[in-house]
Amino acid sequence: MSAQSTEPLAPEAPVVTLRGVSKTYRQRRRQNTVLDAVDLDILPGETLALVGESGSGKTTLARIVVGLTDPDAGRILTLGKDLDRRDKQAAAARAQLVQMVFQDPYASMNPRMRIRDVVAEPLRTHRRTALGAAGIRRRVDELLESVDLEPSIAHRYPHECSGGQRQRIAIARALALEPRLLVLDEPTSALDVSVQAKILDLLAELQERTGVALLFVSHDLAVVSGIADRIAVMADGRLQEVGPCREVLTSPSSEVTRRLLDSVAHPDPRRANPRLTERAGRRRA
Amino acid sequence: MSSPQISLTTAEPADASSDAPGRGRLDITLVLSTGFLGLVVLLALFGPLLVGDPEEQNLLQRLAPPGSAGHLLGTDQLGRDVLARLVVGSRVSVLVGITAALLSGVIGSVIGIVAGYTGGWTDRVLMRLTDVQLAFPTLLLALAVIGFVGPGLWNVILVLGITGWVSYARVLRSEVISLRTREFVEAARVMGVPGHRIMVRHMLPNVTGPLVTILTLQVGTVILAEAALSFLGLGVPSSIATWGSMLSDGQLYMGTAWWLAVLPGSALLLTVLSINVAGDAVRDRWDPRTYTS
Numbered sequence: 001m002s003a004q005s006t007e008p009l010a011p012e013a014p015v016v017t018l019r020g021v022s023k024t025y026r027q028r029r030r031q032n033t034v035l036d037a038v039d040l041d042i043l044p045g046e047t048l049a050l051v052g053e054s055g056s057g058k059t060t061l062a063r064i065v066v067g068l069t070d071p072d073a074g075r076i077l078t079l080g081k082d083l084d085r086r087d088k089q090a091a092a093a094r095a096q097l098v099q100m101v102f103q104d105p106y107a108s109m110n111p112r113m114r115i116r117d118v119v120a121e122p123l124r125t126h127r128r129t130a131l132g133a134a135g136i137r138r139r140v141d142e143l144l145e146s147v148d149l150e151p152s153i154a155h156r157y158p159h160e161c162s163g164g165q166r167q168r169i170a171i172a173r174a175l176a177l178e179p180r181l182l183v184l185d186e187p188t189s190a191l192d193v194s195v196q197a198k199i200l201d202l203l204a205e206l207q208e209r210t211g212v213a214l215l216f217v218s219h220d221l222a223v224v225s226g227i228a229d230r231i232a233v234m235a236d237g238r239l240q241e242v243g244p245c246r247e248v249l250t251s252p253s254s255e256v257t258r259r260l261l262d263s264v265a266h267p268d269p270r271r272a273n274p275r276l277t278e279r280a281g282r283r284r285a
Numbered sequence: 286m287s288s289p290q291i292s293l294t295t296a297e298p299a300d301a302s303s304d305a306p307g308r309g310r311l312d313i314t315l316v317l318s319t320g321f322l323g324l325v326v327l328l329a330l331f332g333p334l335l336v337g338d339p340e341e342q343n344l345l346q347r348l349a350p351p352g353s354a355g356h357l358l359g360t361d362q363l364g365r366d367v368l369a370r371l372v373v374g375s376r377v378s379v380l381v382g383i384t385a386a387l388l389s390g391v392i393g394s395v396i397g398i399v400a401g402y403t404g405g406w407t408d409r410v411l412m413r414l415t416d417v418q419l420a421f422p423t424l425l426l427a428l429a430v431i432g433f434v435g436p437g438l439w440n441v442i443l444v445l446g447i448t449g450w451v452s453y454a455r456v457l458r459s460e461v462i463s464l465r466t467r468e469f470v471e472a473a474r475v476m477g478v479p480g481h482r483i484m485v486r487h488m489l490p491n492v493t494g495p496l497v498t499i500l501t502l503q504v505g506t507v508i509l510a511e512a513a514l515s516f517l518g519l520g521v522p523s524s525i526a527t528w529g530s531m532l533s534d535g536q537l538y539m540g541t542a543w544w545l546a547v548l549p550g551s552a553l554l555l556t557v558l559s560i561n562v563a564g565d566a567v568r569d570r571w572d573p574r575t576y577t578s
Binding site for chain 1 (some may be wrong): 467468469471472473474475476477478479482486487490491
């Protein structure tokens with residue numbers, strides 16, 4: 001708990017609160033419970049990693065947080081308010097508080113739109129009257145700059161950009177409305193290892209600057225260990241354990257976490273787990 | 286020192302052709318088809334100024350074969366100049382084809398995209414509507430409506446335009462259903478982009494390929510449908526020459542004066558073919574992912 005106490009988390013109210021969130025898909029006669037009464041708080045400015053094997057329900061949980069999927073039961077409070085997806089005003093309010101970066105940056109952009117329009121879309125939807133056409137153009141340049149891209153990239157189409165550039169663009173777009181929470185669904189798994197590290201650095205830097213909370217969904221504890229404040233481990237639609245990054249990595253309380261830790265690939269197998277925690281500690285210092 | 290230079294210069298043309306595979310072949314068909322279409326449109330616009338009166342009859346020169354003095358493409362059973370009638374007739378074909386296909390394109394796109402994106406009850410109602418429309422033979426419906434409101438150029442356009450939307454609606458609906466679950470549409474939903482904007486900004490631009498394909502096919506179908514209606518005497522009034530009515534009159538003389546049916550028939554065939562070929566090319570180039578800059 002010593003690492004946790006230095007974090008400025010406790011006094012503020014959660015950005016998103018999940019209580020008893022459940023989701024069941026019915027396939028003919030079989031019922032498939034993807035989420036089973038999940039309780040989770042996402043705190044302002046923190047990086048919460050949501051890890052689990054594929055099929056554990058982590059992506060469904062992320063989709064529920066951003067409002068892409070409706071839960072069967074339970075409540076989702078965004079800044080203490082219940083924002084119903086079917087209510088237009090509530091949906092607009094949620095869009096400005098919670099944004100998402102998808103796994104495949106290429107698929108998450110309309111191939112017929114230039115980068116300028118991709119990044120401008122959230123602004124045109126919510127800030128058209130406030131900013132005006134010239135204001136939107138300036139803001140797009142600003143956003144591209146904030147993710148270390150040249151403003152000249154704005155004239156290109158998504159297919160004319162590299163994978164890393166696309167994910168930066170997706171991040172710029174997600175940050176356009178200055179959300180309080182950014183949900184990242186495996187944001188680096190479609191990228192080369194060298195690009196992955198740069199994107200993770202960028203996210204950390206942006207978080208420091210803007211104070212946005214990150215919900216980082218991943219199947220890979222190695223990726224998460226370097227950036228997470230807290231880790232939530234999911235399996236079979238339930239949260240197996242939630243705790244500070246260091247604690248979960250060094251003394252996992254659940255079998256699932258131990259299995260995930262064992263599955264992490266290492267350049268040097270003899271130094272498997274200590275290496276993970278070493279990185280986590282370095283980042284925190 | 287000179288060898289790399291030589292290899293550079295010889296490699297250049299090979300590179301240029303491998304950058305755009307099949308481009309040369311595409312260009313020839315494209316040039317031919319757009320050239321022909323341009324000619325048809327030009328003839329429709331200005332042709333009537335160049336040729337004689339298509340209605341002038343000369344019973345002494347009935348059924349003159351092509352190449353006769355003063356009649357390049359011969360005359361028909363009333364001694365009217367076939368070339369003049371072909372040129373004037375292109376006006377009706379071009380006008381009806383393009384306007385009716387565009388009209389049904391607008392109706393069909395709206396219905397298809399709304400049905401596919403909205404889903405649920407809206408989708409079910411709209412799709413039953415297309416089933417009903419599809420169960421009705423288009424030409425029969427057109428006949429009934431024309432019989433009711435009376436023949437006339439704009440009535441024909443309206444009827445063919447309103448009855449032709451089904452293929453657009455069907456194809457675009459299925460395209461939109463597959464687009465709906467794509468990540469960029471979900472991203473737009475997360476951003477709070479309203480449904481109508483998603484349909485216009487994200488759906489429509491991504492269905493232009495099939496849309497243009499159906500549009501070009503539909504132009505051909507509509508031109509043929511107008512010809513069929515004129516053939517049955519229910520299309521454009523017989524006082525106006527159209528390819529369809531020429532074909533209908535000409536088939537009576539197939540054995541003795543082949544040019545009366547073959548010439549308007551060929552004009553029809555070449556026009557429809559050119560539209561389809563040009564449409565394919567347009568569709569290929571429309572996509573920003575396929576053109577090289």
